[in-house]
Amino acid sequence: MDLNKNRLSQIFTPDYIAExxxxxxxxxxxxxxxxxNINEIKILEPCAGEGVFIEHILGEGFTDITAYELDQNLKIPLLESYPNVELKFENFLGSDxxxxxxxxxxxxxxxxxNxxxxxxQELVKNYSVCxxxxxxxxxxxxFFIHLGIEKLKPGGLLSFITTNYWLTKSKxxxxxxxxxxxxxxxxxIQYIDLSNINVFKDAKGQHNCIFILQKKHEKEKQKKVDKLIDVIQVKQGNNQFNEKSNEKFFTDILNNENSPHLLKYQSAITNKDLITSNGxxxxxxxxxxxxVKKIENYCRFNGSKSYLTDFFVIxxxxxxxxxxxxxxxxxxxLKIVDSDMFIKIDNTFVKLNDEEKQKLKxxxxxxxxxxxSYDKSEFSGYLxxxxxxxxKNKNLKKRNEFxxxxxxxxxxxxxxxxxxLENILRNAKENVKDIYFPRRGSLITQFDIExxxxLVNLEPYYDKEPKIFFSYISKSNAFGYTKDSYYATSDTYFLWLREGKNDIDYLFLLAYLNSKIVKFLFKAKNIMIKRSKTKLEEEIPIPNISLFRSPYHLELIDLIRYFTLNLTQNKVSIDTNKLLKLREISSNIYSQILNEKNPQSIIDMLFIRLFDLVDKDIDFLLEKYY
Structure with missing residues (x-):
């Protein structure tokens, strides 16, 4: 099998990283x-490259070294440079x-x-570990991690530099x-996040990390021993390659130097918390x-925390x-003349009947x-x-005829x-008789109380019902809303209420999802929407309004609804009559609202008070860690 340099996109490790x-x-x-006795420690380098790791392993006094390298062009220089290292010019994945x-x-x-x-396929065919x-x-x-784990002695350590995507991936x-x-x-036992710096000069899409695994002893497995995870974050970075500053980061880590660009702490997540199906x-x-726990305390229903997935099908x-x-x-x-619509058929524009016009969205x-909200002027066309x-109850031929x-x-x-259209459906192994209809997104599956x-037809919901929606690729909490007709392509996610959850307070929920609190949760829980909604569904807790019972809290909630409604309608002025009750309850918040011109900031302020938080605490943590 020719896994040559080009096919593997081989990029060698910088010297300072290996060191x-x-x-x-x-x-x-x-x-x-x-x-x-350092000479008794057996070390393996599974992909030697030009020997940069070997050089530093020898430099640290280790002598019992085995290294694999697949690239035959590197055989002679490696043998000449490292005669005392056991070099094997074969695929590590085939090793014992x-x-x-x-x-x-x-x-x-x-x-x-992908x-x-x-x-x-070739790897699976040739190697049992694959x-x-x-x-x-x-x-x-x-595969290298899997085989590395198998080849470690109990108590042994494995350290690789890789991309970090595998850590955040879920089921x-x-x-x-x-x-x-x-x-x-x-x-x-250690995780070093390098996503804010560019480590490899010529590599694309760099979000790298260095991690250390320690092989468990059987007794540790039996006793279910737990261990803490040391985390180091490199904060500064503009994702441009800068070897000099990169070297300084790693020198500071080794020397345990204080640096404004490094964060060192033990993760609140320990090894026993690592759920194998989640990020x-x-x-x-x-x-x-x-x-986060303080926020989640207000998100309990019947004693259990509730999340977005408990209320919505996304x-x-x-x-x-x-x-x-x-x-x-x-x-x-399509041509539109006054209230008439004309569609192009065989280079001639033909007038649509009234029922047909209703089917253009x-x-x-x-x-x-x-x-x-959303920008109403930027629609892409008429669907x-x-x-x-x-x-209903018609065979496909009759259905199409009707x-x-x-x-x-x-x-x-x-x-x-x-x-x-038929070819597209045929290639997708779908019914070629469905050429008049959307492939997906017009129906969702729901389950009743039994x-x-x-199957629920979504057309009435797209047309008239309240809808919350968000982009399928996003790092931030930007949730749109409308009660008007809104149809969107698959690059948009919709929150459809689950069966039996019809009492949801849309304005309050919309405000919460767009709030500074959820912005903080996005950062704290590392929520990024990249064509997958799993983390959003399972990590965003939903507040239980019934937990807020005092007149003070109820007034805050009413004001949150009021300012949210204004934002959905693009209103910026404040009706001071709406604040009279608040002035009696809290003159301080009343004054702050009058002095604040930004409705989003007012909503954030109200949520901070509602959750009994301190605004500066959130700002401090966002600045410190994110």
Whole structure:
């Protein structure tokens, strides 16, 4: 198998990184072992490259060194430079797992399985460790971690520099086997977050980390021993490569120097907290955890914490067979004259009947979403939205005939592209008779109080019901809202109420989701929306309004609703009559509101008071850690 430099996108480790990692793991090993003779410590480097790790391993006095390198072009220079090292010019993934080491250290190759399926098929075919641990959506370096764990002696240490995505990934991703293997057989004892600096000069998409695993002894497994996780964050960085400043960061870490650009703490997450199906939010200091817990205390229903997923089904917007066909552009495939609409069929514009006009919906992309609202002027076109369940209890042929009869011009327009639409459906292994309808996003599955499954048609909800929505890629809490007609493509997520949760207070919830409190939770819980909503669903707690009972709290909630309603309607003026009761209860907050011009800031202030928090505490933690 030719896993050459180009196919592996091989990028060698900077010297200062290798030096740091070797010295760092030596410090950890000496502090946790009674080994007095350094020559007795067996070290493995699974991907030697040009020998940068070997150089520093030798420099630290280690002598029992084994190294693997696949690139045959490096064989002669490595043999000449390191004659006393046991060098093996073969794939590390084919090595014997029964050969054990005290320390394993290196920079394994990164290669995503999604776009390199053939390489992974070859690996699975040729190596038992790859057959054992292969899952979809994984990265090549996962195999190196798996085999490294197997080759460690109990108490031994493994330190790799990798991308950090695997730590934040959750279920349904490539970590299905990796995290359970780590949690079962190892302690994660150190995590160094390098996502704010560019470590490799020529590499793309750098979000790197260095971590140390320690292999568990059998007694530690039996007794369910727990260990703390040391965390170091490099704060400063503009994601530009700067070798000099990078070297200084790592020197300061080794020398335990105080630096304004480094954060050192023990994570509030310990090894026993590492849930193997979830993301691992290791950057979670104790003072941050304390504030999160204080917020979550107001998010309990019947004694249990409740999260977004307990109230809402979160689903993408509409997935169409082909956007360019189903979304009509004005003055291209659609003309609007006064109240009449004309669609282009065979180069002629044909007038739509009244029922057909009702089936054209303004379509929006996620870029229009703003906190509390959306930009109504930036719609992308008019969506042809026909409901495949409108004619119930009909076979597909009859259903299409009824659809064509009721909407003759819309279906005639779509039939111009029949061959293309059918091919798309056929290639997706979907029903080719569904060419008139959205592929997904027009229905959701709900369960009634008897847990019976039912399909809910979303057209009435898109048209008229209150809707909260957000972009499918976002690092911040920006939640839009409307009660008007709002249809969106799959780059938008919608919050659809679960069956039986119809008493939700939309204005209060909308304000909360856009508040500074949730902004803090996004940072504290490392919530980033990247086409996946799992962390948002399972990590954002929902307040229980019934816990706020005093006249003071009830007045704060009423004002939150009032200012939220203003924001949804783009009103900026304040009706001071709304504040009269507050003036009687708290003249201090009354004065602060009058002096504050920004409605969002007023809402944040009200939530801070409602949750009995201190605004400066949140600002301090955001500034310190994020």
């Amino acid at each position: 740091f990692m070797v010295k760092n793991i030596k410090q950890y090993y000496i502090s946790t072992h009674n080994e007095s 797992s029964n050969e054990k080491f005290d320390i394993i250290i290196g920079n394994p190759p990164y290669l995503g399985q 776009y390199n399926a053939q390489i992974f 057959r054992k641990y292969f899952v979809g959506n994984m990265d090549l370096f996962y 349904k991703t490539g970590i299905t086997l990796l995290k359970p293997h780590i949690a079962k057989d190892c302690f994660l 691992w939010n290791l950057k979670y200091p104790l003072d941050v955890k304390y504030l 689903r993408n917007g509409l997935i169409l067979i082909k956007d360019e066909i189903f979304v009509l552009k004005e003055n291209e495939s 303004k379509m929006f992309k996620s870029k229009v979403i703003e906190p509390f 042809i939205y026909l409901d495949k369940n409108e004619f 659809t064509e009869k009721k909407y003759p011009n819309l279906t005639a327009y779509l039939n111009q592209f029949r061959g293309e 847990h019976k499954r039912k």
